[in-house]
Amino acid sequence: MRDFIKTRLWDNNAALVQMLGLCPLLAVSNTVINALGMGIATVTVVVITNFLVSMIRPITRQEIRIPLFVLLIASVVTxxxxxxxxxxxxxYLILGIFIPLIVTNCLIMGRAEAYASKNPLWSSVKDGFFVGLGFALVMIAIGAIRELIGQGTLFSQAHLLFGDWGRHLTLTLIPEYSGFLVAVLPPGAFFALALLVALKNKRDxxxxxxxxxxxxxxxxxxxxT
Structure with a gap:
């Protein structure tokens, strides 16, 4: 079980190693809360999709499996x-078009085709959860780097996800900080991802x-000995 988890969270991480799902990973990770919201949505979709694909695999014909998987993913995302x-x-308004674009995330289709369509139900659910979690953690880490450098805060606008009590979660780590615009723009996402990939490769x-x-x-x- 330990190797099962480590492979999906670290050794073969969908974002840092396979480089899957880079569109939402880079586009909506300008704050921790945005990244967390998209990460939760992605984990939920990949877990439910793996569950459904594994459940129907005994009755799924090879000729129609890809269109069927796309239909299932689209239904869950909707x-x-x-x-x-x-x-x-x-x-939802902030994440915008990137929520329905989860349908096109190669991570979800890849796990459905490569794993869930060939393995038992519980194993497929675990695979979906840990693969999705690995992706979400990288997204949150990028969000934290970009928000801290760009705004000097962490968990800003937490009330969007956690309600009114989330307003107390905002941490201002650099008071009176004028901000660094590049960090919250798309180039900042590439720099943050490159940093995480470099740190992972160095540790490995x-x-x-x-x-x-x-x-x-x-x-x-x-x-x-």
Whole structure:
């Protein structure tokens, strides 16, 4: 189970490794709350889609599986869009067209085709959750970097997602900050993503080097074992 989770959250992260779903990842991650809202929507869609695809896989003919998967994804996204419009209307207006565009997210179709259509129900649900969670965490991290550098705050406009009590969640980390416009514009998203990819690659390289050194020490001195 640990390897199952680690593979989806870190080793084969949909955003940092596979580079899937970059359109919403970069477009709506200008604040933590925007990123969190889109992340929750994406996780919900991929989990429900994996569940439905796995449930109907015994009766799904190969010839129609892709159109059927697209129809399922579109149906789930439509329901999520209606829920957000009803209960989180202001956030829904901010996220705009990127909510229905979840239908075109390669991450969701990829998991439906590559995993859910070939595996049991519970395993597919877990796969959808952890793959979606890995994607959402990267989006939130990018949102935090961009919001902090661009506005000097974290969790601004939290009331859009959490209601009136969310107004108390805003953290002003740099008082009287005039802001850095590039961070909240599209180029800022690319810089933040590049930073996260570089940090991940650096950590992975360090881990591999430590493992290599440990293996070398063990093989050169067998008595130590």
């Amino acid at each position: 329901v999520i869009e209606m829920v957000m419009n009803a209960y989180f209307h202001q956030l 390289a360090n881990q591999k080097e430590k493992a290599r050194q440990s293996h070398k020490a063990t093989t050169s001195n067998p008595e130590s």
